[in-house]
Amino acid sequence: MEIIKADVAIVGAGGAGLRAAIALAEADPKLRIALISKVYPMRSHTCAAEGGAAGVIKSDDSLDLHFSDTVGGGDWLSDQDAVEYFINEAPKELTQLEHWGCPWSREADGSVAVRPFGGMKIKRTWYAADKSGFHILHTLFQTSLKYPSIQRFDEYYATDLLVEDGRCQGLTALEIRSGEMKQFQAGAVIIAAGGGGKMFPFTTNGNIKTGDGMALAYRAGTPLKDMEFVQYHPTGLPNNGILLTEGCRGEGGVLFNKDGRRYLQDYGMGPETPIGQPVLKTMELGPRDRLSQAFWGEQKKGNTVKTPWGDCVLLDMRHLGEKKIDERLPLVRDLCISYLGMDPVKEPIPIRPVVHYMMGGIHTDVQAATRLPGLFAAGECACVSINGANRLGSNSLTELLVFGRRAALSAIAHLQSNQVPSSDTALAAKAKESQNRIQALFDKSNGTESISGLRQEMMDTMEENVGIYRTGEGLAAACEKIAELRQRYANITLTDKTHVYNTDLMQALELGSMLDCAEAVTVGARDRKESRGAHQRLDFTARDDENLLKHSLAHYHPTEPPRIEYLDVVVTKSKPGVRDYSGAKK
Amino acid sequence: MSELQQRQIQLEVLRYNPETDTAPRYQTYSVPCLEEWVVLDALNYIKDHLDPTLSYRWSCHMAVCGSCGMMVNGEPKLACKAFIHEYKEGQIKVEPMANFPIERDLVTSVEDFITKLASVKPYLIPKEDKPVSAGEFKQTPAELKKFKQYTLCINCMLCYAACPQYALVPEFLGPAAISMAHRYNQDSRDGGRDQRQEVIASDEGVWECSFVGACSEVCPKHVDPAGALQQIKVASTIDWYKEHLMPWMKK
The missing domain is CATH 3.50.50.60 (FAD/NAD(P)-binding domain)
Structure with a gap:
């Protein structure tokens, strides 16, 4: 080597x-x-x-x-x-x-x-x-x-x-x-x-x-x-998840439900601000977790717009005018026209929350x-x-x-x-171990699991159970499923056994990474029995500073689920308080 | 909003694996495509459901990472911006980008482009030294506008695949690299034009360009490399006159 x-x-x-x-x-x-x-x-x-x-x-x-x-x-x-x-x-x-x-x-x-x-x-x-x-x-x-x-x-x-x-x-x-x-x-x-x-x-x-x-x-x-x-960005294109920047709202874009209501005011982010006069830390300029959660609320209430790609709300930027949109948001306009066939200068754009950041x-x-x-x-x-x-x-x-x-x-x-x-000998031996792990993927011919099949099952599980709002039951099911998928991963087969630019191999290795990370996500979520920021539990709806003002640390195990350890958050000058996104309403 | 339309498309894909093939060949896949899909979605369908051995590059699926350049029905395109509904025939031919060596299937070599890009010193060579603590350089919106367009290059290399001159003379620096030099030359904060000129005004530089303009036509980001090349030619000609006919003048 x-x-x-x-x-x-x-x-x-x-x-x-x-x-x-x-x-x-x-x-x-x-x-x-x-x-x-x-x-x-x-x-x-x-x-x-x-x-x-x-x-x-x-x-x-x-x-x-x-x-x-x-x-x-x-x-x-x-x-x-x-x-x-x-x-x-x-x-x-x-x-x-x-x-x-x-x-x-x-x-x-x-x-x-x-x-x-x-x-x-x-x-x-x-x-x-x-x-x-x-x-x-x-x-x-x-x-x-x-x-x-x-x-x-x-x-x-x-x-x-x-x-x-x-x-x-x-x-x-x-x-x-x-x-x-x-x-x-x-x-x-x-x-x-x-x-x-x-x-x-x-x-x-x-x-x-x-x-x-x-x-x-x-x-x-x-x-x-x-x-x-896991952060959901509130404004993704509904068909393929392409990001429409928060700058859309920063520049003054507003969100409507199917009845034309600026629904964010019903989720503690009001009072409604006049169109064209955005107020910082209010309404559409609230944080991403709150906006994505508000979408979920609208969906439960049946206030969303039905589209071929599922439930949506509408992002309206028309009042910004063509000149400002072209100057400040040219990519957004191009993406909407190209991938959705809709021009934000002329019509509101259907959007829905989309997984964005860890x-x-x-x-x-x-x-x-x-x-x-x-x-x-x-x-x-x-x-x-x-x-x-x-x-x-x-x-x-x-x-x-x-x-x-x-x-x-x-x-x-x-x-x-x-x-x-x-x-050098010790390091070379370690390197050889890694090489053997990859070689084993090539040598195995009797695997029964497909890479894209396992990946799809993983994604379905994450979407169903580890989304914007989570429950103990759903998370337990997700933990079980991801653990099962990790086991079945040992049985994958490479179809491509050649060496030059083998993307079948890349996908196999990437799936392994994702499964390991997904298990840390699901177990961490199951064990955090509170609601905080992007982690919202329907069965534990309040933030629990007494017990869980703590980071979770997931420790890897090759065949078992991770062990979770907790570590105190470093607080220097800001004691936990109320997150206030209600702007001028004081 | 209307329901999504689906259509069966025959994708004729160039395959080549240097380990197992002596020459490139074509393989046809029948893919149930939604009309709103792009060619990349169809390739992903093949990879997931029909043939895991097909290799190609992709990442962002929004025409900004520049990974998925390829020839679609003979034209250089980003696979993520080649819309199925624009191909009315039931068959689409997908091949690796022209003018570049094939690594495997739809994957071509990027090395020549990267070397050329690096050779034009594509970074700010500041006119004046200023520590970070002294704050930003001022630059008016008008000054920004002078070069902004040329900053939009995503290095997808479609312009090289379209360039007839690059096909004939592989040493040609090519549209994207020269446009990037122009981008920095036009930046009000930059003082490095003389350093870049050596490379871009050389035989392999702008003078190789025969101004067909194919580069600008295929550019998915409307950078207009052909325009940049013409501007450099004019500026270089003025340099030549100043140097040879009016040697007392500074460039």
Whole structure:
């Protein structure tokens, strides 16, 4: 097996991975950086983020307000020391990106423009029309080309971390184009491989979002945190789940039910605001969890619009006018016309909530360090946690930058502790184990389970039982089903036994990752007997700060369900309170 | 809203696996397609229900990640934006992107493009040094508008598949890479044009372009690379005159 030596290996080359790579290259040009991703960097899912990135820059804003919006938005499950670090670094990171050429939208005077976003008390979301994530990703990718020390391994699929003497010292990865396994030996590893929304059938997530990075860390023995918190974005296109940014509502778009009622006022987010005059933290500018829950309520009441793709409500942007829509929301207009055949300039768009983001992920501390020495994580695959039980829109793009860089600095500090690598023989033996695991998939000829069949069963289970509102009964059934699917996974068959660009193999490995992550989600959800943020239980409807102001940590077991441990939330200055999205009604 | 219409489509897909095939071949799959589907949905149907060995790239399904470029009935298209209802015949031919080596099935090599993109220094080379603590560079909406269009390139490489010149002269830098150089050259914050000029004004650069304009026609993001190339040619010509006829003037 070919051995590739690096100082730091990064798994994932989206926003967080690229930011980490650049931070490493800038800190010390002599560092050997291996940037490993299963796709070319510009294919990473950061590209699909639309609305923008939050950071305090304007004189009417303050760090304290960004702090309280984020902590309240997260229903007090955020670690407040992490939020503090995050809001402080946010403006620097967004300005840094501006210096690297990011085409942020501008005010008439040439300063960076900001737009309103859900759950934010002040306009603080930097945006590049409605292609913010795309521009951030390409700015980072293109900037990374400046640094010869960043060696990219595009289209390499990471299979296992190499853990020896209690430390992470590299990983194995398949070169997809050849099917060959490579051993990466590294002093530190950063995982920045994104979320796993594809375990659900209806999602804004791209095909690549299969939780591979989370599963990589989890299987290596480091826990996943708060996995039960899965965010539904309230406005997805009903036929394929394509995201319509929160910017639609930030710019003034409103939501109607089938009777033309601005129904959010019936869910504690009123009073109704005049059309064309959005009020921050009110009505359509409430947080995503509340808006998605309100949709569920309307559906139960029979107030939704029936469409060929199921129940919908209507997002009306007509009053914004063609000029503003083309300037601020050009992608949204294009997506509606192309994929739904409807023009938001001329008609309201049917939408429904869609799985969008995982608040949970690899447990890290505020330094982006996991419990496994030598292993760091950042971005959606990680859980620091700044997002708590519900992420506010436009905090995640900033999070990629802040904690991507933070992970790089922590990795450097780890290298400076000068620990002696384990013997080559020991590491090679670990790598061989990983290779054998993949080879076993090729050797097995009597498998009875199909990859797409198991995947469909997993997705159906998640949609039915682990959605916007959950019950103990449904979650117990989901836990049982996912455990069964994990067992049956041992019986899958590869139809394709060749080596070059074998996407049958990729799908098999991705399904394994998703099943591992899905079990952490379902068990975490079953055991959290309260309602908080995006985790709503019909059988435990209240938030329980006395017993559950705690993070859940899921510990992996190869054949059994995970063991769940609880960890206190870090509270520094904001005691749990009432989330208030009723605007002017005081 | 009307019910969804379904139609049986014969997808004729180019297959090639270097391990088992000596030459590319075609395989036809019969797929029950909804009219609202895109070609990518049909490929996913094949992968899940008919033939797990078919390989292709895809991710976002919303025409922004640039993964799924391929030839659909001979035209370079994103499979996620090639709508079934636009193909009235019962048969659709799907092949890997033209002008690139095939890795396998519908997967082509990206390396040549990435190398060319990197060669034009596609990053901001700031006109003035300014620390982050000093805040953002000012840039008016008008200044942004000058280059904004060229930032929209998703690197899908359809323009290379459409470019007759790239087909003839593989060394040609090509539409997307040159447009990206132009994007930074036009950015009010940038001072790196001279550094990029060496590459883009070379024989393999803009002068290779025969201005057929196919690149702009197939671009799914309306970047208009042909327009960028023409602007660079004009600017480079002015440079030449300044240098050779008015050497006392600065570029």
